Each structure stands twice: as structure tokens, then as C-alpha cells.
Amino acid sequence: MYRYDEFDHQFVQERTAQFRDQANRRLSGALTEDEFRPLRLMNGLYLQLHAYMLRVAIPYGTLSSKQMRQLAYIADKWDRGYGHFTTRQNIQYNWIKLEDTADILAALAEVEMHAIQTSGNCIRNVTTDHWAGAAADEIADPRPVGELLRQWSSLHPEFSYLPRKFKIAVTGAPNDRAAVKVHDIGLRLHRNDAGAIGWEVMVGGGQGRTPMIAVTVRDFLPERELVAYIEAIMRVYNLYGRRDNKFKARIKILVHEIGAEKFKAEVEAEYARRPEQTTHVEEKELQRIAAYFAPPAFEKLSRFSPAFEEAKLLHPGFARWARNNLAAHRVDGYTIVNISLKPEGGIPGDATSDQMRLMAELAERYSHDELRVSHPQNIILPHVKKDDALAIWQALVPAELATANYGLAGDIIACPGMDYCSLATARSIPISQAISRKFADLDVQEKIGPVKINISGCINACGHHHVGHIGILGLDKKGEEFYQITLGGSSAENASIGSILGPGFAGHEVADAIEKILTTYVKLRQPGEEFLYAYRRLGPQPFKEALYAAA
Template identity: 55%
Template sequence: MYRYDQHDHLIIQQRIAQYRDQVRRRLANELTEEEFLPLRLQNGLYHQRHAYMLRIAVPYGMLSSTQLRKFAFIARRFDRGFGHFTTRQNIQFNWINLEDTPEILEELAKVEMHAVQTSGNCMRNITSDEFAGVAADEIIDPRPYAEILRQWTTFHPEFAYLPRKFKIAINGAEQDRAAIAMHDIGLTVVHNDAGEVGFRVMVGGGLGRTPILGSIIRDFLPWQHVMTYLESILRVYNLHGRRDNKYKARIKILVKAIGIEEFARQIEAEWLNNKGGPGTLTEAELKRVAAYFTAPAYATLPASDAAYEEALQSNKAFANWVRRNVKPHKVSGYASVVLSLKKAGVPPGDATADQMDFVADLSDRFSFSELRVTHEQNLVLADVRISDLLQVWQEAKSHGLATPNIGLLTDMICCPGGDFCSLANAKSIPIALDITERFQDLDYLYDIGDLELNMSGCINACGHHHIGHIGILGVDKDGSEFYQVSIGGAQGNNASIGKIIGPSFSAGQMPEVIERIVQVYLKNRVDAERFIDTALRIGVTPFKDFVYATPIQTGLHTGEDAGTAVSY
């Protein structure tokens, strides 16, 4: 993985010194909160309902064991013993004291990490496929390009104050696991007919108040020109994007307003001025960065292992975990393991300091001291020997990280919601806990099969509810918390935006609402048809008719107020 050079170290130390003085001035009341706001946002610090929240960047989702141990240290010393992994492959700490933040940034710098550009109207953390470099269906490893773009976007002076936040995702595999269609810019590594490497470029995606899937603006862009072309996109957006209304400031609104054809024309015109300029990538630069992502020292192993095969046959619980949580690897004898952060009774995406230390140790012993963060809020050991899978499962199970539910209903995406976020209209965590409790029967869960449930506490859509097979959105209804449900959203190669089924529901009704939706699916599916395929085939009406056919009794939801107590 990438290591900082002298320029990285210098610029981060300069930023920390600058920020330390800004905090000193704020604590001394030399800066008002209004003056301090843009300064702290530049360093990933938000003010939430109960305390400050610090968001730390995890570039393209990659972590070393040393970096994860640093997160555990921060959780213990500066937070309440846990952290929250996000849909942007970052980590958030929700109970931070302002006076501690310069020291936290110093600690992060020791392990080559920072919180720069994790908030504000700038280019955010570059995200990618959590299986990059090891996926069996990978075309080209996207990580060198992601790192080049990370360096290019960090502290870019021309784009430090964009009309609105800006997100870029890059995918290098046949299957899109980076949700590129919902990003401001989505890149897919492809080959043209001549076998040359380049990018398919999408623009104008985004969720929030106006969910829009990105449009292809170029089918093939030679890799050498990725920065100059993206710079052209950013320049057109920076020039014409609205700054008078933050709800209409994203690039998706600009693309919709002028049309994709006109937008593309303007990009191509701007690119004529940039093409071949200083931002053009060279073979030497690509090789320099790619050298940080060389394959680890894989052993020569058989494709399978006798003890592993025997365990699959004799241990149903292990076999269930392998079926859901173990993914194919491009190297014979290895597999990738997804450690589920979706155990019943725990807020989705949360990990304790002890769990983080354990996963760091696990990665040292079994996965070349490296791990990944997924945008579904789980962790990945990318390079595990098949012969070690049984031991990894046994140890992960003892630490609450082996729930065999990846891709199933209880593997839900969930933002922190109203328990923490001051923007939220409703709580998310208690609803997630209640739904998870309702679907604890693994046989039933496996019969339902692949089903993505995404939940957001407000229209900002941090939980990606628009692209969930079932989406849940927290709304305010006369001062009370209610929940709007959508059906038919999807990420990946066949991305789609879900459709709202009807009026919103109370918190206590939500587990039964989800149960009724599942019943409609089970009644109407054909053969082994997935939920999303059935939903797209039959449409919203059958779900709506059954959900609203008879009243749903309102009961008290069981989830604790995570703002004051979180149960692990």
C-alpha cells in the first residue's frame, strides 16, 4: 500500500500546526464559532448533537494493521471505546473534545493518515472496490490510479472551494463494487478494441434530495489523460455550478439543467486546452505509484485444502459463513474474508477498540498485515489462505465478527442518524436493531437470499437508501419521527433508484413493514430469483397493496438511545 513521501509528511505537519493554532484561538474566543466553522470542516471536524465528530480518511478503503491499531488507540483515549465505519470507506469518532483534536491529528500523522478533505465543498476521499488487487473478476487494479487521483485532489488550490462537495469513485473489475453511478464522477477501468487501458467516465451521479444516476460522458479515455480530463470537468462545474442554493449546487443539478450533450460539449472544449498539459500522466509516474501496490509474497498453494473441505462438510455453521462471507481470490489457494460489523444488538458499521486491535492482529497473522473497509460498512481480510479459513472463522466468531450475513437483509447499511447527527430527521440505529432482531432465524434469512436494505436518517442519504433493494428514509412528520420506504433501488452494474411505496410509517411499525415486503417477494419470486429481480419485474404495486392492506400495530421499538448508551 502507498507510503507517504517527504512531501506528504511536510504538508500534513504544516496543516496540523495551522489547525492547532486555529483551535487555540477558538478556545480563547479569538475566533467565533462562525469563523471557526470552515476551518474545522477543512480538517474533518463536525459538531453533532452531543459532541464533535471527527471523520478520518481511509483512501480507497485500504488500511495497514498499524493504522487500525491507531484507530483503536484513538477510540480508547479520545472517544468512548468505539468507532463507526462509513459508506465512504472512512471512520468516524462521535465523542470528540475540541481541545483534543490537534493531538489526534498528530497521532494520525504518525501512521500516515489524516482527516483532510473529509468534509467541506472540496474533492472528498477517493473510493474504490474493497477487493481491488485480489478480485477474481478484476480487469486492472485501480489502486495506483486511485492514489494518483488522491494526490492530485489533495490541497488542489483551484478546487478548494467548489459549489458543493465532490465525490469520485473508481472500479477496475467486471462487477461494479464501488457504486460508481451514484458519484459525481465514476470511473471504470476498461480496454479498448486495441487492448489499450483507459477509463469509461460517468458524471452527474448523486443521491440526497435529488437522486440521479450518472451518465456516461466518455466510453474510452486513455489513462494518460485522466487528470486533465477530470480537471476539465471540475473547471466547467466550478464555473457554472450554483452557489446561491446549496440544495441545487451539486454537479448533477448542473448536468440536468443544461443536458448531458451540452455538458459533454463544454467538457470537450475545455479539454482541448488541457490535453497534453502538465497533468498528463507518464508511464514512469504510473510505474512509480504502482510499485506501492505490488502483490504480497503469495505461497504456491493448491486450489483447495483437504481439512478445509472436511470442515465444510461436517460443520454447518462454518459452511454458512464461507457461503456468505468468503469471496473468490485471483490467486490459487487464497480467499478474501469479509468480517461482518452487523451483529445483532450492535449499530451497523460500529467496531470497538478491542475488535479493531483483534482485526489488526488477525491481519498480521493471516493477511499480510493489510485490510480493507467496504462501503457496506464491513472489514475485509483480502489475502487469507484457504487452509486458514477455519481458524479465522473460529477466532472472528469469538470477537463478534463472524455473523454469516454478508449480502443478506441484516447486512444493512445504516447511517448514525438522529442518535448522533444534528441533520437527521429521525433515528436510524434503533430501527436497524429492531429489524435485525426480527430476522435472526438464519434459515429464514438464507431462504430470503440476497437483499440489500439501506437506511438514512435524513434526505442527505448517507445510508444510500435510494439504491437499496429496500430503502428506508427517516422523515419529520409534525415533529415526530417517521420512515418512508422505497423498493427497487440497486447499486452495481445495473444501478437503479428505488420508488417510494406510499405514506410513511412509525418506528414501531417498521419491522412488520419489512416482514410484509419480504412476504410479497417470497410469494411472487420465480425459481431462485433475487429480491431485486422480482421487485423490478412485478413493480411497486403488489408491495404497496399488501403493506397497506391491513393496519400495522404500533409497538414500542426496543433499540436503546445510542446517543447515551450503545450495547456491544
């Protein structure tokens, strides 16, 4: 894991002092709310329905147990004993006071964390594959580049007042778990025929009210040029991105309006104008950072763990959890543990401080002191010996953290929705709860197989509904909440935007509608055909008939 040096420490400490001063000036009236808002947002502080909300950055989703414990401490001391893990690998606290915020930032700085640029019209927290450094299919760990970009984008003087927010995602594996094609910039690492490593640079993906898949502007950018090249992209966007209409201000609209070719030409022209400086320092810095992400000292183990196999035979509950929640590790004898934060009827992504402390302890004992936050709002122990999986499961069960639904119908992504968010037009969480209760039977979920159900409480699409295999969008119709269903979206390497199936539903009708869709799928699928592929083969018609024919 990356560790701060004296510069990083000094940087976050100065930033905290700066925010303390800004908050005091706001409280004294020296700053107006309009002047203060961008400043607090760039420190992660929103004003939501019930109170201030603080979004803490978890860069590329990686945490140590010490950091996780500090998140639990903050939840207890300054919030209501819980936090909400988000689709951008961050954590949010919902009951924060402005007058406490600088103290919280100081507590974060103690464990090498911050809330810098988790909001605002600037470059946001860089996200990546939650299995980075562990996944069997990975070419190289993308987190060094994530850290390089975190540093470079932090308080960038030129790019702190962009037309709109800007999100970067990075993946080092062919199977895209970081949704890079629906980010403002997506970076995908790959090898060329000569075996060298380079980056595909994609621009202009995004969700919100105008969902788009990113276009590729460079196929194979050398790693040391990433910062300079991204700087050129950012400058083109900062200069030419629309500022007359905030709904058209994201870079995807610029790329769309001037066309991918013209946009590419502008970026290349800007890149060619960069000063005569080498990228030597960036290269050195990347090497320095990469050393922190050296693989932990894995033991030499057999691929086959008799203890693990025996435990599966002895404990059917464990066997199910192992089947669904463990993923292939690149080192023999190891596995990736996916802890579901989606218990039946629960709030997706929420964890209590006790749960956080338990997960921290398990990471310390069994996972080389590392945890990850995934964009589907779960927690991951990336480096676990198969021999230890049973002990972990046994510790998770009483804490309600052992739900064996990873990647299944109950593993729902949901934004906080109108229960918390001031932008929401409808509630998301109760819909998610109703669906997860509807599919409470894990036999049914397993029979259905992998499916991504994503729920957003407004058009801003924080719940990623456009790229859910099944997407649900909550809207307001004459003062009442109602929900649109889309099918066929994907955020993976086969990215696509879902299509609206038909007229919307009232909140209490949604779970039944989802059941009808999945029943139809099970009836019509070919052997081994996952929901997304069945939908792509069948088209919307059978699902429309199932939902609307009777009416």
C-alpha cells in the first residue's frame, strides 16, 4: 500500500488548516454561501436533506485496517455509528456538522487520508479495479497510476474550476471491473505484440442524463506520458467544455458535439504544445510509488487446500458463500474474499462502525492488512489464504456480513436516494430492500445467476442504473415517486447503455416487475446464458409482454 512521506503529510495538514480557516470565515460571515460552497465541496462537504454530508476519499478503493478503524472511529465520534460506501469507492457520513468538519479532516490526516476533491467541479477521486494486485486476469496493478494521478490532480491550480466534475477510472485487467468506459477518462492497461505495456486512453464516457460510452483517443500511450497527455485532455476540456448549461457541461457532451476526431485533434495539438520537458520525473515518481504496491509476501502454497475443500463439505452455508463470494486469486492457495454489504432487506453499502472494525480485524489477521471498497458497494479482503476462508466466514456470519449473494440479484447497487440526498427525486433504498426481500431465497438467486440490478434516485445516475443489466430510475411524477426500468446496460468491457422498457411503476410495484423480468429470463434462456446475453439475444419484446401484456 502507498504510504505518505513528509511531503504528503504536510500537504494534507496544510489543506486541513486551510479548510478550518475557510469554515471559520464562513461561520463569521466573511464568506457567502455561494463563495463557500465550491470550497467545502472540494473538501467533500455537501449540504444534504438532514445535515451536512462528508464524503471521504478512499483512493482507488484501497484501505489498511488502521484506516478502516479510523473510519469507524469517525462514525462513532462525529456521526451516528455508520457510514455508506459509495459507487466511487468512497465513504459518506450523513450526519456531519460544519463546525466539526476540520477536526474530522485532521483525524483523517492522522491515518493518511483526506476528503480532497470528492466533490466539486474538479478531478475527483481516481477509481480502479477493486481486485487490483490480486485478480487472476490482471496484466499489472493499476494502482500506482491511480496514486500518480491522485497526487497530480490534487489541488491542480489549472483544473479546479472545470465546467463540471471529472471522473477518472483505471484498470489493469481485460475484464473491466472499474467501469472505465463510462468515465470522463478511462484508462486500460494492455500489452502490445512486443510484450510492452501501454495504456488505452478513452474519453467522454459517462452516465447522468446523457449516458455515453467513451471513445478511444490513444490506443497505446506509454505510461510515463500519462500525466502530460491527460493534462492536454483537461486543458481542451477546461477551455472548450460548455459552461452555459450545467446539464451539457461534462466532457462527453464536448466530445459528442465537436466529434471524436476533432476532439482528438485538439488534444493532440495541445499535447504537441507542451513545454520541452522530459517525462523523466513522472517516470521516477511512478517507480517510487510502484514500490509501495509490491505484492505482499505470499506463501508458497498448493493450489488445492484440503482444509478449504473439507470445510465446504461440512458447512453447506460456507460452501454457498465460497461458491458466490470468493474469486480467483493470481497466487496459488489464495483467494479474494468479497464481503457483501447487501444483507436481505438491508441498505446497500451501509456498514456500522462495529462491522468496520470487524472487517479491519479480519484484514489484519488474514489479508495482509488490506481492504478494498468496490464500486458495487462491497468490501473486499484481497489476499486471503484458502485455508483461512472458513474462519473468516465464521466471523462474518454473526455480524450479518456473510450474505452469499455477491454478483447475484440481491447484490444491488443503490444511491442513497431521497432518504438522504437533496438532489434525489425518489427513494432508492426502499426499492432495493423490497427487491432483496423478494429474492431472499438464495437458491432462487443462484438459479437466476449473475445479474446486476442498479437503482438511482434521480437522473444524475449515482446508482449507475444506465449500466445495470436491470436499471431502475426513480423520478417524480406530479409529486409522487415512480420508477422507470431499463434493461441491457453493462459497465464492463462489453459496455452498453440500457434501454427503457416501457411505462414506469409505482414504488410498491417495482419488486414484482423485477421478478417478472427474471422469471421470463429463466424461462427463455439457453443453457449457461447469463441475463445480459439473453437480453441481447432476445431483445425487449418478451420482457415487455411479461410486464405489460396483462394490463
